[in-house]
Amino acid sequence: MNSLDFDVAHLLAGGLVLISFIMLYQDRLYALLNTFALHALILAVSVAWQAFIQHAPHLFITAMIALFFKAILIPVALHRIIQRLGVHREIETVVGIGPTMLFGMGLVALSIAVMLPITAEANPLARQDLAFALAVLLLGLLLMVTRRNAVSQVVGFMSLENGLVLAATGARGMPLVVEISVAFSILIAFVVIGIFLFRIRERFDTVDVQALDRHRGER
């Protein structure tokens, strides 16, 4: 394999992990959305690069979906939802930023320690992509569990999905069916979330998940 091909793919996948970290310490919703847009943009470039080096033109479709849908349409829509609903602009975190970052580093180390030995025989590109993808996936999970606000949980979920798309494109020749359906299910998922946020706004005055948690416990 051409070393430039490999280096660029490596750089982009590493960039995704880095931006996942940047998302971890955002404490304002708009900033989080902008960072997510950057995340999706890097994903789009990374997928397009994979399409180019694997000579797999169908992957360009996935790249386009990532660019137009996730990097532009959704951040804009979420901006508007936040404005319309008058959601608090600050994000309430469950755990402090410092411990979260440390934990995130642990997760990245874990995913590399798990994936690299196991995939020793796979092709090197798929190998590093899978390790980075697992890291992005785990960081997305971390973002979801450390945030109380519904919008930022959704952003965490989408960054998790970005990790999955990275893994799916890194696995050479993975059938198109799956990629399109991944993108498509994100779309459906988003419609769901849109309806949800709308309904929540209809009934209460907050999109803070903690307000949803009032009915915990004994029933």
Add this chain to the structure above:
Amino acid sequence: MNGFSFYATALILLIPLFGAAVLVALPGYWLTARLNVVFALLTFGAALLVLLGERPPPEPFLLVDDLNIIFVVINSFVGLTTSVFSASYISHELEIGRLTPAYLRFYHAMYQALMFSMNLALLANNIGLMWVAIELATLTTVLMVGIYRTHEALEAAWKYFILGSVGIALALFGTILFYVAASAVIGEGLEAMRWTTLIQHVSKFDPALLNLAFVFLMLGYGTKVGLAPLHAWLPDAHAEGPTPISAVLSGLLLNVALYAVLRFKLLLAANPETIAPGPLMVTMGLISLIFAALMLYRRRDIKRMFAYSSIEHMGIITFAFGMGGPLANFAGLLHMVMHSLTKSAIFFAVGHIAQVKGTQKIGDIRGLTETHPSLGWGLTVGVVAIGGLPPLGIFMSEFLIVSSTFAREPLLALFLVAGLLLSFGALFLRLHGLAFGPPTGSTVPLNSSYLPMTAHLSLVAIAGVYLPPPLVAWFQHVAGLLG
């Protein structure tokens, strides 16, 4: 003949899909509720045709074999009876204004979409397609759980959505890892995701990758099965959604997720160098069983209580399949079928009870056998069955599971029996208050059909006494396949 059975297979998928398209366009209650039943009946008919006809050869995307046809038949049968129950349940909800006609149209379309996606997940011959179908099933049920739009319903739907999507995301990562392992041997492209191709070549795959993939798949689909550390969505989703959906969730969707786990277990079992998937399933199953049995004691909400009972039974079934071997697999299959029938029958009864009493609180419902004899006795028979008392069907499957475990792992059997007894105690403690004693609340007679509940309970009762030999032979054959 083969062409014919292929068309029948396609019909199982096309009828609900067409049904969803028609029902989303039609207004009104009377027509749509009946059409919903008609579509479910036609789907069941198609499933029976496939069952009785010859097995079609595996298609690129669809597969009918002896394992999944059991699931398909049960799925479409409970889908049919639930649609009958749903018709009378929904008419009451419209009367009291909990559902508006606009939401009704949506509800029926989603019901058929759910049937479509579950059948697709069962019939898929491609691990990617199976994933897509299960994701679709998750989304449709999320929408239906939140349909009442009350505070609790939204919380339940949100929790279900977040946990379900995380589970489904982990399952996708496992699927991708499986593909990476497969493509190194089979080559790139669709073949490396086709189940029938995978099972032929799986012995040559890299075992370390398969192990990791299975852990992700087990956690991912295990979330959907409702296994213990990952079960948090299940009680809320059951308690806050419309009761027909609770019946379908417990009776069918959990089975579909379990089916996905079983498919991958078969793949792993065919590769001698991988970890044995059994112990992982046994552990998770046992934890679910004991955890749910303990949680049953603290329930105050009737639907929530039976949701915990579903966790308990999915734990038992996962445990049985994890033990493996012809006898435990046979018992697991039987238990799964019996649990689907019994639990949905209980939810049919509970749905009517909650409607007539206007509450889901266990403390506010007393003396049902006096005020509503058919409901009260129906619930009693259902709970007796689900608790595992002879001579009903669940007794037989639980007995088989316990005795086969005693023969092989006596220590595990102790935990198993402890869990069973604990949950039995909790259920009877509550049943006593619900069904007997001085009646409280409304005594207005309920005008609805008890046919679905009676049909399910009679089948369970018959199965406890007599299983037709062809059925036994068929289940034994499938149990042998499962290894």
